[in-house]
Amino acid sequence: MKYAKEKQLFSHEHMLYLKRRRRRQAVVWTLRVALLVFLLAAWELVTTVFGWVDPFFMSSPSRIARTIASLYAEGTLFYHIGVTLAETLVGFAIAVIVGYGVALALWASETLRKVLEPYIVVLNALPKIALGPLIIIWFGTGSEAIVFMTVLVGVIVATLHMLSAFIATDKNKVLLLRSMGASKWQILYKLVVPSSLASFISMLKVAVGMSWIGSIMGEYIVSRAGLGYLIVYGGQVFKLDLVMSATVILCILAAGMYFLVVLLEKAIVKNAES
């Protein structure tokens, strides 16, 4: 017996295989959700219900929910989210664009690469937070400072990631293009850029993580608004509920941004296939 799926015919055995696969996926998802529910329930139980741990030190899911609700009621929830999100996205975009551009320049000129190599190594190894005071003096305590920190954290990684992808371009394909008389510019956009597309996507994924590190770190040092500010402020006045609430929102935002990159990846892969 044959079954039709997307205009294609599959054997009975293949349908069983697909069914098993779907079932396995369903199990994974159920367990994922169950784990989350279990952790939240346990958290709530040990703090609020049994009172084994003082919620003052650990907060609790219900208190987090209440805190977020009151932030929303005060009208500051989306303000803080917006500030952090904007800083992160702007920093991310600048880091990616500058990183890509610098990587191209380094690919194009071996001399430049050799000259800058030690500087890049040092910048990469340097803990960016050490530059905090300098950043405050140069950029003040506004969003510019935080965006700068975000760029700083992301740009080196983006550069190194793309540079290694550019350099790994298939030598024989370069030779082929050169035998056709291709210019460096043609080699770049006909071969180097398209063949490094997969690395570009993986660079975006890394850069998403780096941007959040950068923006929150920046807000720790200077800010007067944003999720990082809420965390620092909450810590200073011992409002653990606030700290936990901001952290939870951060988790959701970071996951959402990563998910967007994955969607982009799927769209690009689909586009390349059709």
Place this chain on the structure above:
Amino acid sequence: MKKQMLRFSRVSLIYHTKHGETTAAENLSLTVDEGEFVAIIGPSGCGKTTLLSLAAGLLKPSAGTVETGGSCGYMLQKDELFPWRTIEKNIYLPLEVKRQNTPEHRERARSLAVKYGLGDFLQSYPSELSGGMRQRAALIRTLATDPDILLLDEPFSALDYQTRLNVCDDVSAIIRSEGKTALLITHDISEAISLADRVLVLTKRPAHVAYEHRMDFGDVQKPLRRREMPQFSGWFETLWKELNQ
């Protein structure tokens, strides 16, 4: 006298690296006439690829001169098709690079592909084709700009034996029917004998031409038929000895 499409006169080439210098070719002289199919055999590492790079103008000789009588098309060991382009777009690649991407040129390249059995695969991606078909597509790409000389660097060595014999036949037929001049590099003696009008044997590095033979298969140009002819084993023995001196 026929027009010469390629002439090496006392060519030397030295590679310089951090660790020292390698003389890949020394006093190398050879000529290829228009419409001729010349095969060059030599031990591995003797400088065969270097010779083709010189012919294609990718390297400048350290001494001597390289003259070509027309444009070159280079075909490598692997097909080197771009996986993100369809076969059709791959075939147009040299047209784009050479800024000849006009409807007429595209039509010419397309009809070559159709003529040589790639018509059904034009919209396919390289990964959907067999190794033999891919190498055929690589040849059509090389022919797309209508080059005067084809430079072939061991174009069959990445294929399995069965495919190799067939693709070898195909490629020979295509090159002969397009009337192209060809210079084929190989380390496979039987490939050289079955394909070429003339076979040159290179020495160990630094390479120069040690022996030269005109093949005597009469009108027979089909590689698979040449392999069955009585002269074949005689040539094989001769070249084998010369190559292993």
